[in-house]
Amino acid sequence: MSNHLKNLKLKIWRQDGPNTSGRFEDYIIDEISDEASFLEMLDVLNERLISDNKLPVVFDHDCREGICGTCSLMINGQAHGPERRTATCQLHMRKFKSGDEIVIEPWRASAFPIIKDLMVDRSAFDRIIESGGFITAPTGGAPDANLIPIPKPVADAAMDSAECIGCGACVAACPNGAANLFTAAKINHLNVLPQGQAERYKRVEAMVETMDEYFGSCTNHGECEAACPKEISIDVIALMNKDYRKSKVKNRKELSRG
Amino acid sequence: MTITLDSKIPNGPVADAWNTYKSDVKLVAPGNKRKFKVIVVGTGLAGASAAATLAELGYQVDAFTFHDSPRRAHSIAAQGGINAAKNYQGDGDSVHRLFYDTIKGGDFRAREGNVHRLAEVSVNIIDQMVAQGVPFAREYGGLLDNRSFGGAQVSRTFYARGQTGQQLLLGAYQQLARQIGLGNVRLFNRTELVDVVTVEGRCAGIVTRDLMTGEVVSHAAHAVVMATGGYGNVFFLSTNAMACNVTAAWRAHRKGALFANPCYTQIHPTCIPQSDPTQSKLTLMSESLRNDGRVWVPKNADDNRPAAQIPEEERDYILERLYPSYGNLAPRDISSRAAKRSVDSGRGVGPLKNGVYLDFSDAINRLGRNVVEERYGNLFEMYERIAGENPYDMPMRIYPASHYTMGGLWVDYELQTTIPGLYAAGEANFSDHGANRLGASALMQGLADGYFVLPYTIGNYLAPMLNKPIPGTDHPAFKEAEQAAQQRYQGYLDIKGTRSPDFFHREVGRIIWDYCGMERTQQGLEKALSELPALYEEFQKDLRVTGDGTSLNQTLEKAGRVDDFFQLGMLMCRDALEREESCGGHFRAEYQTDEGEALRDDEKFAHVAAWEWTGEPTKSVRHTEELKFEAVHLATRSYK
Ligand SMILES: Cc1cc2nc3c(=O)[nH]c(=O)nc-3n(C[C@H](O)[C@H](O)[C@H](O)COP(=O)(O)OP(=O)(O)OC[C@H]3O[C@@H](n4cnc5c(N)ncnc54)[C@H](O)[C@@H]3O)c2cc1C
Ligand code: FES
Numbered sequence: 001m002s003n004h005l006k007n008l009k010l011k012i013w014r015q016d017g018p019n020t021s022g023r024f025e026d027y028i029i030d031e032i033s034d035e036a037s038f039l040e041m042l043d044v045l046n047e048r049l050i051s052d053n054k055l056p057v058v059f060d061h062d063c064r065e066g067i068c069g070t071c072s073l074m075i076n077g078q079a080h081g082p083e084r085r086t087a088t089c090q091l092h093m094r095k096f097k098s099g100d101e102i103v104i105e106p107w108r109a110s111a112f113p114i115i116k117d118l119m120v121d122r123s124a125f126d127r128i129i130e131s132g133g134f135i136t137a138p139t140g141g142a143p144d145a146n147l148i149p150i151p152k153p154v155a156d157a158a159m160d161s162a163e164c165i166g167c168g169a170c171v172a173a174c175p176n177g178a179a180n181l182f183t184a185a186k187i188n189h190l191n192v193l194p195q196g197q198a199e200r201y202k203r204v205e206a207m208v209e210t211m212d213e214y215f216g217s218c219t220n221h222g223e224c225e226a227a228c229p230k231e232i233s234i235d236v237i238a239l240m241n242k243d244y245r246k247s248k249v250k251n252r253k254e255l256s257r258g
Numbered sequence: 259m260t261i262t263l264d265s266k267i268p269n270g271p272v273a274d275a276w277n278t279y280k281s282d283v284k285l286v287a288p289g290n291k292r293k294f295k296v297i298v299v300g301t302g303l304a305g306a307s308a309a310a311t312l313a314e315l316g317y318q319v320d321a322f323t324f325h326d327s328p329r330r331a332h333s334i335a336a337q338g339g340i341n342a343a344k345n346y347q348g349d350g351d352s353v354h355r356l357f358y359d360t361i362k363g364g365d366f367r368a369r370e371g372n373v374h375r376l377a378e379v380s381v382n383i384i385d386q387m388v389a390q391g392v393p394f395a396r397e398y399g400g401l402l403d404n405r406s407f408g409g410a411q412v413s414r415t416f417y418a419r420g421q422t423g424q425q426l427l428l429g430a431y432q433q434l435a436r437q438i439g440l441g442n443v444r445l446f447n448r449t450e451l452v453d454v455v456t457v458e459g460r461c462a463g464i465v466t467r468d469l470m471t472g473e474v475v476s477h478a479a480h481a482v483v484m485a486t487g488g489y490g491n492v493f494f495l496s497t498n499a500m501a502c503n504v505t506a507a508w509r510a511h512r513k514g515a516l517f518a519n520p521c522y523t524q525i526h527p528t529c530i531p532q533s534d535p536t537q538s539k540l541t542l543m544s545e546s547l548r549n550d551g552r553v554w555v556p557k558n559a560d561d562n563r564p565a566a567q568i569p570e571e572e573r574d575y576i577l578e579r580l581y582p583s584y585g586n587l588a589p590r591d592i593s594s595r596a597a598k599r600s601v602d603s604g605r606g607v608g609p610l611k612n613g614v615y616l617d618f619s620d621a622i623n624r625l626g627r628n629v630v631e632e633r634y635g636n637l638f639e640m641y642e643r644i645a646g647e648n649p650y651d652m653p654m655r656i657y658p659a660s661h662y663t664m665g666g667l668w669v670d671y672e673l674q675t676t677i678p679g680l681y682a683a684g685e686a687n688f689s690d691h692g693a694n695r696l697g698a699s700a701l702m703q704g705l706a707d708g709y710f711v712l713p714y715t716i717g718n719y720l721a722p723m724l725n726k727p728i729p730g731t732d733h734p735a736f737k738e739a740e741q742a743a744q745q746r747y748q749g750y751l752d753i754k755g756t757r758s759p760d761f762f763h764r765e766v767g768r769i770i771w772d773y774c775g776m777e778r779t780q781q782g783l784e785k786a787l788s789e790l791p792a793l794y795e796e797f798q799k800d801l802r803v804t805g806d807g808t809s810l811n812q813t814l815e816k817a818g819r820v821d822d823f824f825q826l827g828m829l830m831c832r833d834a835l836e837r838e839e840s841c842g843g844h845f846r847a848e849y850q851t852d853e854g855e856a857l858r859d860d861e862k863f864a865h866v867a868a869w870e871w872t873g874e875p876t877k878s879v880r881h882t883e884e885l886k887f888e889a890v891h892l893a894t895r896s897y898k
Contacts, residue, residue: 002533002534002609016809017809017810032536033533033534033535033536035533035534035646036534036536036537037538037644039538040534040536040537040538041536043536043538043760044536047758047760047761049804050758050802050804050813051756051758051802053802053804054804055804055805056804056812056813058810058812060326061500062325062330062332062499062500062501063330063332063334063335063499063500064499064500064538064539064541065335065499065541065542065640066640066643067334067335067421067423067424068329068330068332068334068335068499069329069330070325070326070330083643085639086643090640090643090644092643092644092646094646115470115810116809116810119810121326122326122327123326123327123447125327126327126328126329126435126438129329129431129432129435130435130436130438130439131439133432133435134390134391134432134433134435134436135389135390135391135432136436137386137389137390137391137433138311138314139307139310139311139314139386139433139709139710139713140382140386140709140710141389142382142385142386142388142389143385143389144385145344145384145385145387145388145389145394145402146344146346146401146402149396149399149400149401150396150400151396151400152396152397152398152400155393155394155395155396155400156393158391158393159393159418159419159425162393162418162425162428163419163421163424165424166327166329189391189393190391193391193393195388195389195390195391196391
């Protein structure tokens with residue numbers, strides 16, 4: 001049966017818009033069921049704020065199942081909070097106890113400007129994908145799906161990387177605000193598959209360079225892997241770097257061939 | 259107004275219809291395509307695949323989503339899989355069988371022509387997605403793996419762990435991203451459609467609201483595609499993502515698009531039961547779990563022992579007992595009602611006695627924990643995170659919840675609504691699933707519509723418009739629609755009542771769930787139809803939205819969506835009331851067999867009900883499209 005937590009002290013970042021300065025505000029949650037999710041706790045707060053004629057706290061969320069990657073909170077300094085392998089929306093109040101102080105902030109990264117309160121703009125991720133995070137396969141021309149067998153370990157490796165939900169926790173956790181884990185996960189997903197070979201080096205070059213335009217550089221802290229709700233392994237970054245180095249040689253050769 | 263609903267299925271045998279259509283369809287020459295602007299609203303599976311393909315063909319495409327990125331659409335949450343008649347398992351599958359299963363699963367309330375085409379193109383979808391790099395599950399030999407889903411006796415479901423929707427959406431999103439990068443698609447994110455504009459009976463474009471600034475803007479186009487998803491959130495608690503709503507389809511409906519079969523909603527049997535009054539959504543546990551999990555409740559009401567202490571002979575494996583040939587894989591509507599009846603009879607399990615068990619102990623004994631973990635590991639983990647219990651040690655608890663809506667905008671064979679130039683694709687249309695959708699068929703339909711149907715059918719509409727001017731956004735119809743939208747949103751701010759949009763949403767949801775949910779009666783529906791208008795009046799008088807309309811305001815967004823849910827909810831109840839039969843997800847308690855199964859009335863109701871908006875939510879007019887069954891025989895659905 002459910003238990004109730006009492007007297008939670010919330011410190012929440014409030015910011016009216018992209019160009020204004022923000023501040024922390026304090027709120028008390030008198031009582032909440034430990035079955036409630038973290039975001040449901042914020043729903044309860046917001047209902048109260050509306051009934052007090054105040055502005056509710058803005059935060060991004062959608063699926064509340066840990067898959068869409070929309071939710072994005074720093075909770076007590078940790079991206080997505082204290083539970084490993086768990087996005088904010090999947091975090092439940094049973095991970096907290098009565099009287100806890102909880103500090104809630106937006107992702108902090110220069111590539112993710114704050115829109116309002118706890119909501120940030122992550123469209124820089126889309127720019128990276130647009131620059132090469134795909135396989136060119138126009139509709140209609142595909143051969144039979146079983147024509148090219150893919151060894152199970154290869155398909156599994158692609159899937160391990162493809163699980164990335166694009167939430168940005170890796171960037172938020174990184175002291176440099178780097179997006180290497182996100183970018184490398186997508187590159188590795190496509191670069192290990194036979195279907196991805198034709199554009200392999202073009203892809204890595206374009207994506208890495210677009211990433212560098214927006215994000216800080218990776219100095220191997222490894223915070224990203226720990227924060228990733230899908231536990232994408234940091235090994236993908238090494239694979240990306242290897243392909244990137246090769247791309248410089250290969251792409252130049254292709255160019256000289258004309 | 260007399261409206262004839264012409265499905266426009268080509269004459270001749272249904273199996274030839276799509277080929278006939280494709281060979282007769284008008285074409286737009288490659289060099290001329292860029293003279294046409296097509297708007298795609300929604301970038302889920304249906305919208306992203308349509309936008310990417312139309313842009314590849316050469317059309318100018320503007321795509322809209324209220325999400326921050328196309329990658330977030332609700333499609334991402336689909337877990338279980340996607341069907342296709344590949345027959346890779348050699349277990350007797352075929353296009354005809356998938357067609358037949360879908361018609362039968364839909365309880366003979368879908369249009370044969372559309373469903374046959376869906377089954378035909380299903381095979382192309384898998385080829386397409388593999389070419390794009392979707393990492394579907396594979397056998398050790400490297401070939402694609404399949405599993406089986408409810409309502410089928412073959413293994414035709416392709417999957418990518420428990421995240422099939424994610425992988426398919428990312429595939430379609432990547433293809434769309436490529437077109438955005440090439441400048442062929444302009445993407446408007448965090449932008450919500452708030453109205454559809456018609457000029458001289460044709461769709462001329464849309465009006466949108468920028469969610470960041472509140473700015474209301476018009477967009478003109480030659481054709482508009484609605485791929486805006488389903489309305490399952492009308493129930494408040496559902497497995498849908500929080501932002502799913504009916505506004506886009508509803509605004510089209512109010513501008514003349516008929517809305518078909520709104521009462522056909524699907525209640526999914528395997529969701530985690532509600533645990534707390536503040537709960538905001540329910541989480542689905544994929545139907546694929548029913549491949550290996552066994553559904554049971556104690557034989558005796560008030561058996562409060564933990565599951566493990568209830569001996570075999572005191573358990574009732576409800577689905578295996580009632581439907582021996584399909585067992586735990588009986589279709590969703592049937593399984594949901596079986597669970598509801600067990601709980602209603604006091605045999606529910608869990609602290610609130612609001613669930614039934616889904617037990618994996620036999621599977622773990624038979625296959626070993628490793629195999630079970632390989633198949634369902636991430637689902638088990640998700641369950642544990644939410645319910646706080648470990649399904650390897652004790653059975654899951656599940657209960658039905660709103661999940662999918664078969665009803666939607668009426669469309670013909672070309673996926674065109676009753677407004678020329680306005681198309682609907684994916685869950686937003688009503689076309690393929692009749693009164694009940696089979697598992698793993700929504701992803702298939704969304705991608706079929708977007709990749710393989712719309713790109714042909716839109717050309718047929720556009721070809722005769724070549725080099726003819728279309729109304730621009732300075733046309734009075736756009737200006738009027740902009741003004742109406744501005745007034746609508748300002749109106750919510752001006753009420754200054756005492757209750758939040760969420761308060762009203764919960765209340766509407768409760769009424770619809772109680773009276774227009776898993777089991778419906780005349781009396782209940784009439785009650786709902788008296789309670790809803792009263793509550794709607796209160797909404798219009800007592801709503802409170804704080805903040806303003808010129809900056810990001812999630813409460814204001816929600817107000818508009820709840821408003822439309824109210825109007826839709828009333829239509830759902832009317833539709834359910836007028837359909838005096840039971841079929842698929844629409845179960846009227848008055849119409850059931852002695853064994854408690856749905857009792858159809860083919861004489862009176864073998865038709866689509868398509869509703870026309872007349873200006874008042876309770877006064878819509880019902881039109882019908884007769885359903886003809888030529889390739890399959892109308893039969894009583896049996897899964898025994
Ligand atoms: C939990 C869950 C699991 C599922 N599992 C499966 C499964 O295993 N197999 C299967 O086949 N099906 C499954 N389904 C069903 C399936 O996921 C959906 O039916 C399907 O993905 C819908 O796709 P869509 O493209 O039509 O709509 P969505 O993916 O819902 O996309 C809608 C799009 O429209 C946009 N939009 C909506 N309204 C507006 C507006 N007013 N203005 C601007 N943009 C707007 C949204 O931003 C979004 O981009 C599942 C559903 C749920 C809830
Ligand atoms: S809300 Fe979708 S991952 Fe958290």
